[in-house]
Amino acid sequence: MSDSLARKTQPQLDESLLVHLPPFSKLETRQIRAILDQATTRRIEEGAAIFDEGAPAERFYLLLDGYVRVVRLSPTGERITALHIPPGQLLGIARALGRTDYPATAVAAAESIVLSWPTRLWDSFVAEYEGFSTETYAVVGQRLEEMSERIMELATQHVEQRVANSLLRLINQTGRKVAGGIEIDFPITRQDLSEMTGTTLHTVSRLLSGWEKQGLVKSQRKRIMVCDAHALVVLSQP
DNA sequence: CCATTAAGTATAC
């Protein structure tokens, strides 16, 4: 049950896991070894929560593989997806925001692997590891920018433009090149897209059906591929 | 223009 026991049952983690990731790229092997030796690895299945909004922020995380969506619950129980996190990024960094609890729930959008550390180690990471705090600032700034961008969209753009923008962001951040276009790299439903854009799954379904007929996108259940990104860009402009 | 309701088909477990 204890951390040390949990770690003992894990295979020894390889330094190469971290050495190319921005928060750790300036560190020596010795330091990365120390960081890994304190980490706990966990596999999260699709749809499972990594931590919940409002819970005490006991650990902070690094997403090694998979995708995570950050969701909040409205008072009436509707889910709002704030953003998606790609592999290699930190999450659950409540400490960096001056908080002691998690401001949102993190759900695995696809099967994911995370490393985590107790939050009490946060300050020593910031103090001892060169590049760790600057990368944290960069990530926080990047997410702030994305969220403020989306506030502008919600306030000024029509549903069609918002859904087009969401798709474009998804293929930019998590797109995978496939024959015929760029596919979103994790399972995503109309419901998910509607939660990102503040609309209903029916409206998203109608839009995607229309775009599919025009050859802009191609979709199967839980899979969306963008065939003509430029046409979506045109649509996304008011 | 877009949400809601409703009713239907398709696909996965």
Place this chain on the structure above:
DNA sequence: GTATACTTAATGG
């Protein structure tokens, strides 16, 4: 077979 994903039409704010 039943739950889940998706489509489509109709109605109304």
